[in-house]
Structure formats: C-alpha cells, structure tokens
Amino acid sequence: MKETTKEQRIRARMQPGAITLTGFIGKDKRSLGSIINADEQELNKLGRNAEEIAARMQYFSDASFNTFDGSITLDENYLVETEITRGRIPCPYADGGQHRKAITKLTNLKKNKSVSWTALNIHLIKEHHFFEGKGSTFRVEPSVLVEVLFD
Amino acid sequence: MDISAFILFWAAIFTSNILLTNFLGMCSYLSVSKEIESSFGLGISVMFVLTITTGLNWLVYNFLLVPFGIVYLQFIVFIIVIAAFVQLLELILERYAPALYYTLGIFLPLITVNCAIFGVSLFMVIRNYNFIQSIAFGAGSGIGWMLAILMLAAIRRKLKEKLVPAGLQGVGISLIVTGIMALAFVGFSGIVQVQ
Amino acid sequence: MFSIVLKDVGILSAIALVLSVIMVIAQRWLSNYGECKIDINGKREVTVTGGNSLLSSLTEKQIFLPSACGGRGSCGACKCKVVSGGGPLLPTEKPFLSKEELLAGDIRLSCQVKVKSDVKIELPASIFNIRKYHATISEIVDYTYDIKGLTFSFDEGETVDFLAGQYVQLNTEPYEKVKERVSRAYSISSKPEINNALQLIIRYVPEGICTTWVHRHLKVGDKVTLTGPYGDFYLRDTDADIIFVAGGSGKAPIKSILEHLMEVGTNRKMTYFFGARTPKDLYLTEEFKAMEQIFPDFKYEPVLSAATPEDNWQGKTGFVMPYFPQAIRDPKNTEAYLCGSPGMINAVTKALMENGIPKDKIYYDSFG
Ligand SMILES: Cc1cc2nc3c(=O)[nH]c(=O)nc-3n(C[C@H](O)[C@H](O)[C@H](O)COP(=O)(O)OP(=O)(O)OC[C@H]3O[C@@H](n4cnc5c(N)ncnc54)[C@H](O)[C@@H]3O)c2cc1C
Ligand code: FES
Ligand SMILES: [Zn+2]
Numbered sequence: 001m002k003e004t005t006k007e008q009r010i011r012a013r014m015q016p017g018a019i020t021l022t023g024f025i026g027k028d029k030r031s032l033g034s035i036i037n038a039d040e041q042e043l044n045k046l047g048r049n050a051e052e053i054a055a056r057m058q059y060f061s062d063a064s065f066n067t068f069d070g071s072i073t074l075d076e077n078y079l080v081e082t083e084i085t086r087g088r089i090p091c092p093y094a095d096g097g098q099h100r101k102a103i104t105k106l107t108n109l110k111k112n113k114s115v116s117w118t119a120l121n122i123h124l125i126k127e128h129h130f131f132e133g134k135g136s137t138f139r140v141e142p143s144v145l146v147e148v149l150f151d
Numbered sequence: 152m153d154i155s156a157f158i159l160f161w162a163a164i165f166t167s168n169i170l171l172t173n174f175l176g177m178c179s180y181l182s183v184s185k186e187i188e189s190s191f192g193l194g195i196s197v198m199f200v201l202t203i204t205t206g207l208n209w210l211v212y213n214f215l216l217v218p219f220g221i222v223y224l225q226f227i228v229f230i231i232v233i234a235a236f237v238q239l240l241e242l243i244l245e246r247y248a249p250a251l252y253y254t255l256g257i258f259l260p261l262i263t264v265n266c267a268i269f270g271v272s273l274f275m276v277i278r279n280y281n282f283i284q285s286i287a288f289g290a291g292s293g294i295g296w297m298l299a300i301l302m303l304a305a306i307r308r309k310l311k312e313k314l315v316p317a318g319l320q321g322v323g324i325s326l327i328v329t330g331i332m333a334l335a336f337v338g339f340s341g342i343v344q345v346q
Numbered sequence: 347m348f349s350i351v352l353k354d355v356g357i358l359s360a361i362a363l364v365l366s367v368i369m370v371i372a373q374r375w376l377s378n379y380g381e382c383k384i385d386i387n388g389k390r391e392v393t394v395t396g397g398n399s400l401l402s403s404l405t406e407k408q409i410f411l412p413s414a415c416g417g418r419g420s421c422g423a424c425k426c427k428v429v430s431g432g433g434p435l436l437p438t439e440k441p442f443l444s445k446e447e448l449l450a451g452d453i454r455l456s457c458q459v460k461v462k463s464d465v466k467i468e469l470p471a472s473i474f475n476i477r478k479y480h481a482t483i484s485e486i487v488d489y490t491y492d493i494k495g496l497t498f499s500f501d502e503g504e505t506v507d508f509l510a511g512q513y514v515q516l517n518t519e520p521y522e523k524v525k526e527r528v529s530r531a532y533s534i535s536s537k538p539e540i541n542n543a544l545q546l547i548i549r550y551v552p553e554g555i556c557t558t559w560v561h562r563h564l565k566v567g568d569k570v571t572l573t574g575p576y577g578d579f580y581l582r583d584t585d586a587d588i589i590f591v592a593g594g595s596g597k598a599p600i601k602s603i604l605e606h607l608m609e610v611g612t613n614r615k616m617t618y619f620f621g622a623r624t625p626k627d628l629y630l631t632e633e634f635k636a637m638e639q640i641f642p643d644f645k646y647e648p649v650l651s652a653a654t655p656e657d658n659w660q661g662k663t664g665f666v667m668p669y670f671p672q673a674i675r676d677p678k679n680t681e682a683y684l685c686g687s688p689g690m691i692n693a694v695t696k697a698l699m700e701n702g703i704p705k706d707k708i709y710y711d712s713f714g
Contacts, residue, residue, distance in 0.1 A: 250434040
C-alpha cells in the first residue's frame with residue numbers, strides 16, 4: 001500500500017541514525033500500515049488488543065521503576081528488572097511525546113520465559129499499535145508478549 | 152465552445168467531476184484521504200492551484216505557444232508553469248501566512264505532480280475554452296476534486312469501525328467506494344453535458 | 347528543419363528562463379527579511395540576518411539555548427519565552443507545549459520560530475554563561491566493563507566557569523549510519539578549579555547513539571565540541587552535614603563536588619553512599635577511600651544489592667536507605683545530594699524525608 005507524505009516523514013524518522021542508532025524498521029520492506037495491520041491481526045487471533053497489552057507492560061514497568069535498583073518480584077510469578085538511563089528520546093511519530101530510556105526485562109517464572117521492552121515500546125504499542133518492523137533491535141513479538149505477560 | 156462559464160463551473164463540480172468521471176488525481180486522492188484534516192488541506196491547495204494555473208496556462212498557450220507554433224511542446228510548458236507557480240506560492244505563503252504554510256506545506260510539492268491539475272489544462276486546450284471559461288472550469292474542477300476527497304475521507308473514517316475483509320483493507324475498499332461514488336455522480340450527468 | 351528545431355528550443359528555453367528569473371527575484375524579495383533585532387530581557391540587543399530560526403540566530407551570537415535534537419523540532423528542549431515578534435504558533439510546536447504554556451501563548455520552540463522581524467525574548471540569566479567549547483580528547487580510561495572516563499582539553503584560550511555538580515552537553519559528529527548530530531547531557535566529573543579541561547564519566551547504553559560513538563569510535567586526539575554548563579544541581583555553600591547518594595554513572599557530579607571540597611578545604615561531616623549491584627559495577631573505590639584520610643569527617647560507603655557469595659563481598663549489602671540513620675546527626679542541619687536513576691531518587695528521597703531531612707535540602711537534577 002502506498003504511504004502518505006505523513007507516513008513517509010514518520011518512516012524517515014524511523015531510519016537508522018535519525019532518532020535512534022538502529023531505527024525502528026529493521027529489514028522490513030512492508031509499509032508502516034501493513035506492519036501495523038499484520039500485528040493487529042495476529043493479536044486478534046490471540047484474543048488480545050494493543051491497549052490491553054500496553055497497559056500490562058506499563059503495570060510491570062511502573063512497579064519496577066519505583067524501586068531503588070529497578071528490580072522487583074510481582075505476584076510471585078513475575079521478575080521485573082528495569083534499567084534506566086537519564087534523558088529522554090522522542091517518539092518517531094513526532095507527537096511531542098518524550099520517553100524514558102528505560103529497558104524493562106520481564107521474566108515469567110512459571111513459564112520460564114522472558115521478554116524485554118523499552119518505555120518507548122509501550123508508547124508505540126499503546127498509541128500507534130506499532131510493534132516495530134521485523135529485524136528491528138527493539139521489536140517485540142506480539143505472540144511472545146502475550147505468552148509472557150499473562151498467566 | 153459556447154457554454155456559459157457559470158454552467159461550466161457547476162458542471163465541473165458535479166456532472167463531470169474531474170476525479171469521479173475522469174479518474175484524474177487518483178494517487179494523492181487515495182493516499183491522503185485517510186484523514187479529514189489533511190484531505191481538507193490538500194483540497195484547498197488543489198482548488199487554489201488549479202484555478203490559477205489553468206488561467207496562467209491559458210495565457211501561455213494562447214499568447215506564446217500558438218503564435219510561435221510550438222503547440223506540440225504544451226506538455227512540457229504546462230508542467231514548468233505549474234511547478235514554478237507552486238514554488239512561488241510556497242514562498243508567498245511562507246512569508247505572509249506561516250501557519251497556513253506549515254499546514255499546507257507538505258501538500259504543495261505533492262500538487263506539482265497531481266495529474267488533475269495537468270489534466271484540466273489539457274482539457275481547456277482540447278475543448279477550446281476561452282479565458283473566463285477556463286478559470287470557471289479550473290475553479291469548478293478544484294472544488295469538485297476537494298468534494299470528492301472530503302467525501303472519501305469521511306466514508307473512510309466510518310469504515311474504520313467496520314469489519315472490512317483483510318484483502319480489501321486500505322486501497323481496495325477505497326477504490327470500491329470511489330466506484331460507487333462515481334456511479335452516483337453519473338446520475339447528475341443528464342443535467343448538462345460538457346465532454 | 348534545423349532552424350525550426352533551434353527556434354522551438356530557443357522559445358522553450360526562454361520560457362524556462364523567464365520563469366526562473368521570476369523565481370529568483372521572488373526568492374530575493376520574499377525571503378529577504380533584512381536585518382532583525384533580537385531584544386533579550388530588555389537589556390541586551392543583538393542584530394541578526396532575518397529568515398533563520400531563533401535558535402540558530404542566537405547560537406550565531408554565542409547564546410546557547412539547550413537542544414537535544416539539533417533544531418529538528420523533535421526534542422522540545424529549546425523552549426523560550428517570546429514576548430513579541432514570534433509570529434503565530436505553528437503546528438510543529440503545539441505537541442511540545444503543556445496546557446499552561448499554550449494558554450500563556452508566549453512559550454515557543456526556538457528552533458521553529460523564524461526571525462522575520464524584530465523579536466523580543468526573555469531568557470534566564472544563567473544562559474549567558476553557556477558557551478561552546480572546542481576540545482581534544484586527551485585521556486580515556488576504562489573504569490568498569492561499561493563505564494569510561496574521558497578528559498576533554500580545550501583549545502588555546504578557552505576556559506570554563508562552572509559550579510561543581512553541573513553538566514555539559516556533548517555534541518556528536520556523524521558516524522557510520524548516523525548522519526545527524528545529537529547532543530547528550532553528561533555531568534562534569536572534574537573539579538571547577540581546572541578550567542581548561544573537563545572530565546566526563548560515560549556509561550555505555552546498548553544501542554545508544556551517543557554512547558556507541560563514545561565507546562566504539564572516539565580515540566585520544568579526536569576533536570569534539572561541548573556546550574554548557576547547565577543545571578541547578580550544585581554544591582550549596584553552607585556548613586550543614588552532607589549525605590551523597592549515587593548509583594551507576596551518577597558518580598560524576600559527586601566526584602566533582604568532593605574534589606572541589608578537597609581544594610577549598612572543609613570541616614563538614616560527609617557520608618557518600620554508592621549503590622551498585624555487584625562488585626564489578628564499582629569503580630574509583632581507592633580514590634574515594636583515600637579521601638577519608640584527607641577530610642576530617644568523611645566516609646565512603648559502597649553498598650551492593652546483588653552481590654553473590656562467590657563475590658566474597660565484605661562491605662554493606664542491600665539498599666542504601668537502611669544505613670541513613672547512622673549517618674545523620676541532626677536532620678534539620680543535613681543536606682542531601684542525589685544522582686542516579688529516577689527510581690533511586692524517589693526511593694532515597696522518601697527515606698531521607700522519613701529521617702527528618704527537609705525536602706528543600708534534598709538536591710538532584712530535576713530532569714532525567
Ligand atoms: C542531567 C543529565 C546528566 C547526565 N549525566 C550522565 C553522566 O554523567 N554519565 C552518563 O553516562 N550519562 C549521563 N546522562 C545520560 C545521557 O545524557 C544519555 O541519555 C545517555 O548516555 C544515553 O544516550 P545515547 O545517545 O547513547 O542513547 P539514546 O540513543 O538516546 O537512547 C538509547 C535508548 O533508546 C531506546 N531505544 C532505542 N531504539 C529504540 C527502538 N527502536 N524502540 C524502542 N526504544 C528504543 C532504548 O531504551 C535505548 O537504550 C545524563 C543525563 C541527564 C539528563
Ligand atoms: S531543538 Fe529540539 S525541538 Fe527545538
Ligand atoms: Zn507517539
């Protein structure tokens with residue numbers, strides 16, 4: 001699908017070296033719209049939606065964020081570790097959002113599986129339903145998220 | 152062609168809508184119609200640029216190309232005139248209406264390659280319009296184009312909440328909607344005929 | 347035949363030429379804003395060539411507003427009060443302004459505002475002390491597996507005047523795929539008494555634009571630029587007892603403060619808690635331990651939260667908060683200087699206040 005100028009400008013900001021070192025697209029050749037659609041459909045199949053996922057991610061990040069060394073065990077089943085660097089980075093959609101440079105690692109102890117995401121990932125999923133392109137360093141797979149985030 | 156400029160104006164909007172009967176200017180129509188605000192911005196720009204460039208191209212055609220016998224170069228010349236005018240407009244807007252410039256700014260370069268603009272200039276030549284008719288036809292086509300893109304944007308907004316089969320999402324369903332809109336507009340065509 | 351082609355080409359060229367001339371004239375006339383005056387706080391006036399952004403016009407006059415995105419309208423750091431002459435608020439600015447700022451209507455992004463007429467702006471006085479420094483890297487040391495200390499020596503004649511605890515912005519140069527310049531904040535770790543060089547302590551952040559450049563590309567002898575000093579985190583000149591708390595790369599500003607105190611001498615009672623996870627996160631330990639002999643009343647306390655038995659760690663463990671009561675003599679007469687992650691700052695501030703230290707005597711860099 002062809003992209004609008006607005007999408008092209010967003011895509012430009014998602015290139016390696018524009019806002020972040022490795023960018024948000026990876027090796028993905030699809031348009032932004034198709035990437036988002038595909039992930040939404042996958043979520044549909046899994047019976048979840050982006051808002052729900054983002055809220056759950058936020059819950060874990062917030063909990064560990066408020067601790068002294070960024071790590072906490074929640075509900076006996078989840079180990080959350082957040083590493084925060086001072087400073088903020090903007091959202092590539094240029095909506096004025098500034099996000100912490102924080103990486104959260106969540107381990108589901110029962111399933112013995114873990115997944116990592118950044119504060120910007122949460123925003124991108126919540127507001128833009130964007131999980132990043134295939135091959136992007138910070139892409140989070142919807143299926144992995146669903147598996148680790150929920151019991 | 153002796154058809155009153157007034158009638159031509161209305162005809163260009165409804166009975167021979169440049170987009171829905173000639174299918175010109177499709178590219179930006181499909182890609183920008185995702186949002187109503189952007190559609191409105193682009194619509195206004197197209198309308199303005201269309202009206203003026205049709206007038207300019209009429210002057211260039213009748214006072215330069217015909218007397219010098221280089222009518223066969225009209226394609227190149229029309230394009231140059233449109234491109235130059237859009238550039239000029241960008242400069243003027245940046246200076247005197249910065250807020251408008253930032254809203255339209257991204258659409259202006261897009262207009263240079265909008266085939267509706269070029270198409271209207273060519274129709275004006277083929278159909279032998281006089282100056283007043285050309286301006287009326289240009290303005291009408293511009294408004295018609297804007298009407299069409301606004302309608303599609305509004306429909307697409309509604310469509311967002313509807314379940315569209317996966318393969319038809321985006322351009323697919325837009326083209327179908329456009330087809331139905333075109334059918335509806337054909338209903339007007341008995342009123343006046345300008346083709 | 348040939349002459350016809352020539353004639354046609356000639357006419358076509360003439361048309362193109364006329365249009366270009368119109369364009370050039372229009373550009374000259376429409377984009378020429380002449381000389382514009384920028385009035386700053388009603389006290390100082392600078393004259394610039396109109397048509398450029400307020401941010402770059404000010405930079406040209408050696409007035410440096412903060413900026414992290416290099417003027418591309420994506421960081422919002424360059425906010426500034428424009429009293430008059432800024433033109434209408436642009437759609438590119440709106441997302442960055444808070445409700446209050448939108449209401450006030452005079453806070454703008456200086457990188458988006460174009461200077462097209464005389465402009466009146468207001469800036470905090472501390473901005474005028476901010477300079478751009480040209481420096482050569484004279485030393486790089488590895489403090490831990492992911493923390494480096496870099497010394498930047500200024501070009502001849504350039505000197506910096508800062509308060510111990512403040513930070514500077516390091517400007518990157520394009521490298522590999524990174525075509526743009528970015529600026530990142532780093533606390534100064536050297537003492538203010540050295541004014542022709544700076545030391546920064548920089549921790550590697552995975553996939554970070556600036557830190558990858560610093561850790562993987564910079565070498566001794568490379569030239570870079572820095573702007574500063576910024577920040578309201580600095581040592582207050584009182585006699586109160588002090589508690590320092592730092593984590594990770596947060597050692598930098600406290601190192602500066604302590605080295606400064608060593609220079610000027612002090613009798614204040616001071617305790618420095620450094621929170622880390624494992625022994626391999628510790629650095630400069632001997633240097634700070636040695637200060638215990640130099641100051642009359644100083645203690646350096648590294649506290650590890652995730653030391654394993656194999657680490658064989660003899661010192662304090664857990665979080666730093668439980669150790670505060672031992673370090674506090676008179677809470678009302680104690681200041682605290684904190685530097686670290688926001689989570690750490692929240693937890694520590696809460697504990698300090700529970701121990702009776704007044705909120706307004708707890709200092710940390712507010713943004714981060
Ligand atoms: C006042 C102040 C003082 C400071 N002092 C120091 C100091 O003394 N020492 C020090 O080491 N640092 C200090 N910092 C931090 C420093 O300014 C930088 O923020 C830090 O070095 C990281 O910069 P960077 O360019 O390497 O990372 P950036 O490139 O800006 O950010 C990298 C991070 O962005 C996120 N990210 C990147 N790409 C993506 C993606 N595709 N999707 C989702 N998320 C993504 C990840 O979280 C990643 O870790 C200070 C900051 C402030 C505000
Ligand atoms: S400098 Fe980043 S928004 Fe202005
Ligand atoms: Zn966003």
